Amino acid sequence: MTGQKPAMTMREIREQLGHYLPPPSQALTVHEAAARIRRTAERAAADVADNAYWSSSWANGITNALGGAAGDLAALFTPELAVQLADWLDERASANVRCGEPIPGLAAAISEAVQP
Numbered sequence: 001m002t003g004q005k006p007a008m009t010m011r012e013i014r015e016q017l018g019h020y021l022p023p024p025s026q027a028l029t030v031h032e033a034a035a036r037i038r039r040t041a042e043r044a045a046a047d048v049a050d051n052a053y054w055s056s057s058w059a060n061g062i063t064n065a066l067g068g069a070a071g072d073l074a075a076l077f078t079p080e081l082a083v084q085l086a087d088w089l090d091e092r093a094s095a096n097v098r099c100g101e102p103i104p105g106l107a108a109a110i111s112e113a114v115q116p
Helices: 010-017 026-050 058-066 068-076 079-099 105-114
Strands: none
Touching: 026 079, 026 105, 058 068, 079 105
């Protein structure tokens, strides 16, 4: 249909209904962070696969693009490692909901750092 608004994101829904809804659980926040990391890592991996610039390696491409210590640090965090981190975050969120295990401080810090 023309003229139809795109579907709202969960964040937009929470913002509009914020005073009616309780805040999201810490497990949900960690899960949302994992999803964001995973989406970004998958896009980066696709760029690496489709662009000749990356033919040398992820580390060389990032180091050359950014340079210095920032480039060296970013080069360590490959798309594959990002997916593994997202998997770990999802495991921690699931263990919290299913078994009552506390969310590790590192998982909470990561989820807070990657929220838009």
